[in-house]
Amino acid sequence: MKTFIDQIGNLVTFEHSPKRIVSLVPSQTELLSDMGLEEKIVGITKFCVHPYHFKSTKKIVGGTKKVNYDKIRELNPDIIITNKEENTLEMVEELRKIAPVWVTNVITLEDNQKMIDDFGRIFNCRTEAQKWNDKIHFAFKDFVDFMKDVPVRKAAYFIWRDPYMAAGQDNFINALLQLNHFKNIYDDKGRYPEVEIRRIRLEGDPDVVFLSSEPYPFKDEHAFAIGRFTHHAKTVFVDGEMFSWYGSRILKAFDYFKVLQEKLKDQS
Template sequence: MKQLSLIDDIGTLHTFDKVPQRIISLVPSQTELLVGLGLESYIVGITKFCVHPKDLRSEKQIVGGTKKVDYDKIRTLAPDIIICNKEENTLEMVETLHTICTVWVTDIVTVEDNFKMISDFGNLFDCVAEAENWNRKLAFALSDFKNFIQNKTVKKVAYFIWKNPYMVAGSGNFINELLQLNHFENAFANQQRYPEIELQNLNVNDDLDFVFLSSEPYPFKEKDALEMTCFTNSAKCILVDGEMFSWYGSRLLKAFDYFKELHQKL
């Protein structure tokens, strides 16, 4: 291959003399995408949270989580490239990993960012045809979903991601993007990222239609939904699949079907 120069999502220019052959992925959704692009045999290390495909953790070396990794274990694996994400991984981690090998950092906030990431991976790993195929499928599914949702009434929601302290999705993240796509008005879109809130403050949202309790990163259960009803006035508490609202990459294709089912249940 000719020398390839690409800029990642945080503006770092990377130059490659050959296609990276040994990949460590520190983002579960991006691990799933790499497998979907036919790159499973190139993956040498993953996180303990890389649960899709389900047998991957028994076949690949686990190097830690998304916030803390075993640097010695990573060095031993001799990777050519480490795939990170601005939100999922820490700046300190990325800076340390740079001393080992090339670190490619994504920053996914919009659906368009997702398309770009897939295209970037296609160029980066010489699987352009596979990447284009995924983007075609996702573009078709997105268009289909927009037709499905276009006449749906906008509903106001609060999307919880954590307990003790309670945290919700604000704006400037992929969850908020998918809420908007679903005609869900985010009650906390006036705050950035993932603000902490007091449950008593939910009562000020008299027009709140739904409270979504995500399955990840905090695994909310039915008992949490019951507890929450004391603070929600007339809003209905719903347990939702966090992977569908927060995982980018190839997972988005399944998410559109999940969203259709969710709307039919509401």
């Protein structure tokens, strides 16, 4: 019998190292696979698109906000992995009636490291967890060096339209914007504020406007519509997975950010 504390302070007890995992967070599904735990993963969400073959080899139990509890119960999981932001409190409380629920809360790179460490301890794969944290730390240090002469620019990062919503404060997207030397013009408006696009110049007049590929798939016509209300801002389409997926995805994100920075430099 072992007891651990998850990232929101809950005590979670396991009789043995979990062998049947239901993961309800796409980025964490990818991480668990990368940590060598593919065979232990039995259930995922329809949004768990990495690795690609999981959609045909794992049981899909619903989405991140709504799941089929009967399907999860039938999988007889030893652990259900959720996230404070991705999944609802009501879901977590209902899932606890089925199996121990582990809740992550990743807002910073330090939180990401802690999540990987926790998985290493829970699933008895500490060496693999340390390897991933070492690789991420090395890539982080390299990226910080790459960014040392890059000036700070004001930015807005949109995740939704109708209504327009942006990434604000206390989320992983904002942490990565800061790492890329972007001052988020909405970082004092809450976590994911609804914004009036016509007021964008009054509320910060960004140098760069990012349109994410997820959760809303922005298109050229949306960039044109937003551009009517900006002054000098560059509008850039970005891969939402690189800015919002934590876990092992961040290792690929550092290379993606270098390309993005070079692209912005060429456009200046």
